[in-house]
Amino acid sequence: MNQEINGAKEEKAYFLSVLSTFKSYRDQSLLRIEHKEKCLATLPSYHKKWLSKYKKDLETFKDCIEKNSKFIPIVLQHAHTIFDNVYSNDGSSHSEINVGTLSEGLDKVQSVFKQLMRDWSALGAAERNQCYQPIIDEIILQFPAEKFDRSNINVLVPGAGLGRLAFEIASRGFACQGNEFNLFMLIVSYYVLNHCKNVDEYTIYPWIHQYCNNLTAEHQMTSVRFPDVKPMPTPESKFSMTAGDFLEVYTDSDQWHCVATCFFIDCAPNVVQFIETIHHILKPGGVWINLGPLLYHYSDMKNEKSVEPSFEVVCEVIKNIGFEMEKCKTGLKTKYCQNPKSMLQYEYDSVYFVCRKPIEVSNGNGLLDGNDEFMSSREGGKKKPLKQPKKEQKDLDESDLAHKQKLKEQQKALQEAKAKAAQKGPLVGGGIKKSGKK
Numbered sequence: 366m367n368q369e370i371n372g373a374k375e376e377k378a379y380f381l382s383v384l385s386t387f388k389s390y391r392d393q394s395l396l397r398i399e400h401k402e403k404c405l406a407t408l409p410s411y412h413k414k415w416l417s418k419y420k421k422d423l424e425t426f427k428d429c430i431e432k433n434s435k436f437i438p439i440v441l442q443h444a445h446t447i448f449d450n451v452y453s454n455d456g457s458s459h460s461e462i463n464v465g466t467l468s469e470g471l472d473k474v475q476s477v478f479k480q481l482m483r484d485w486s487a488l489g490a491a492e493r494n495q496c497y498q499p500i501i502d503e504i505i506l507q508f509p510a511e512k513f514d515r516s517n518i519n520v521l522v523p524g525a526g527l528g529r530l531a532f533e534i535a536s537r538g539f540a541c542q543g544n545e546f547n548l549f550m551l552i553v554s555y556y557v558l559n560h561c562k563n564v565d566e567y568t569i570y571p572w573i574h575q576y577c578n579n580l581t582a583e584h585q586m587t588s589v590r591f592p593d594v595k596p597m598p599t600p601e602s603k604f605s606m607t608a609g610d611f612l613e614v615y616t617d618s619d620q621w622h623c624v625a626t627c628f629f630i631d632c633a634p635n636v637v638q639f640i641e642t643i644h645h646i647l648k649p650g651g652v653w654i655n656l657g658p659l660l661y662h663y664s665d666m667k668n669e670k671s672v673e674p675s676f677e678v679v680c681e682v683i684k685n686i687g688f689e690m691e692k693c694k695t696g697l698k699t700k701y702c703q704n705p706k707s708m709l710q711y712e713y714d715s716v717y718f719v720c721r722k723p724i725e726v727s728n729g730n731g732l733l734d735g736n737d738e739f740m741s742s743r744e745g746g747k748k749k750p751l752k753q754p755k756k757e758q759k760d761l762d763e764s765d766l767a768h769k770q771k772l773k774e775q776q777k778a779l780q781e782a783k784a785k786a787a788q789k790g791p792l793v794g795g796g797i798k799k800s801g802k803k
């Protein structure tokens with residue numbers, strides 16, 4: 366009980382420190398420019414003379430930061446309602462003043478501006494076409510409107526970022542849920558998806574903090590408007606977002622017709638656990654569509670137990686877990702939050718694949734589940750003959766099970782630390798739902 370209370374207190378403190386970090390964006394960013402100005406002031410006077418345009422540029426950068434910061438209070442005025450006011454700043458045990466800001470927070474706020482470009486601006490359309498379109502096309506192909514009532518097809522998008530992919534899937538009639546654990550992303554996506562009313566309402570400068578590889582200062586000051594479409598889901602659309610760690614929120618087996626992951630699977634310290642979970646939560650016959658690189662996010666973190674298998678090994682894991690890989694392409698040219706004018710262009714040769722959880726696979730209770738109504742629908746009423754499952758639960762020997770248990774425990778400890786960043790609950794069109802489950 367005490368533990369629960371402490372956990373809730375910590376979560377609230379974390380939430381408030383995220384708000385306080387957002388609010389510190391302007392001052393912290395301007396402080397960085399002031400530091401550059403101080404450096405400039407120490408240079409010999411003829412250097413200063415030659416750098417006078419740079420000095421002026423710094424002044425203009427300040428204006429852009431001022432404009433970016435105008436968006437923050439607009440977003441934050443709704444932040445407390447995300448979780449039905451459970452984190453309201455009521456002056457009780459915590460306040461934003463005494464929680465302070467997060468050390469890594471400024472970077473997170475800056476990446477939210479870039480992510481707004483990727484997900485919700487016209488300039489981001491090129492990236493979205495590379496990254497989201499192949500996934501959307503595949504979902505449409507898998508569930509043709511003539512055969513399916515798409516509003517009954519449940520699609521999950523873990524690691525949804527600012528929600529555009531999930532929104533696009535829902536806009537095509539599917540019941541789609543995005544899941545995200547980063548509170549910076551959640552607060553902004555909640556605003557965009559629930560409160561942004563007009564197309565191109567806001568102007569931001571996503572790369573104003575990128576001081577390197579600019580041909581001209583204007584390139585650093587590239588602006589974008591957002592949202593490029595009216596993002597409010599229609600009342601009839603089945604669209605929701607949940608907050609929380611994917612591994613913790615989604616534990617029930619056989620729930621989803623489709624899981625769509627974009628630039629996500631490399632966000633796990635142990636990618637195997639993500640794949641296992643995706644397999645577990647998919648309905649028999651359900652499909653997993655993935656696109657992205659393997660930029661293992663935990664790889665350089667000293668205190669993380671990270672594994673970084675190559676794609677070749679990941680494919681083996683996928684098969685061992687019991688998936689059938691139906692499509693696989695490598696070398697998809699994809700960018701991520703890239704300034705198109707920068708001298709430095711990162712481009713991933715991403716992998717794209719489509720995997721199916723076989724109909725007859727064990728559902729974790731040792732039961733076979735071949736009578737799923739979704740499957741009879743997929744096959745137009747006919748069911749495929751049963752095939753041998755790739756690996757049934759009973760194939761797991763004791764050491765496998767012990768290993769699985771250990772991994773679970775390790776992951777639990779890790780997740781507890783990360784859970785401070787998260788609360789579970791639907792963020793679009795609803796109040797808090799503690800379980801966060803579908």
Ligand SMILES: C[S@@+](CC[C@H](N)C(=O)[O-])C[C@H]1O[C@@H](n2cnc3c(N)ncnc32)[C@H](O)[C@@H]1O
Binds near residue numbers: 525546612
């Ligand atoms: C690289 S971003 C990709 C975002 C989006 N899919 C896109 O393509 O723009 C990965 C996202 O997954 C989220 N994420 C990472 N691990 C997660 C987890 N265990 N549960 C939920 N979200 C997670 C991160 O916060 C981040 O927003």
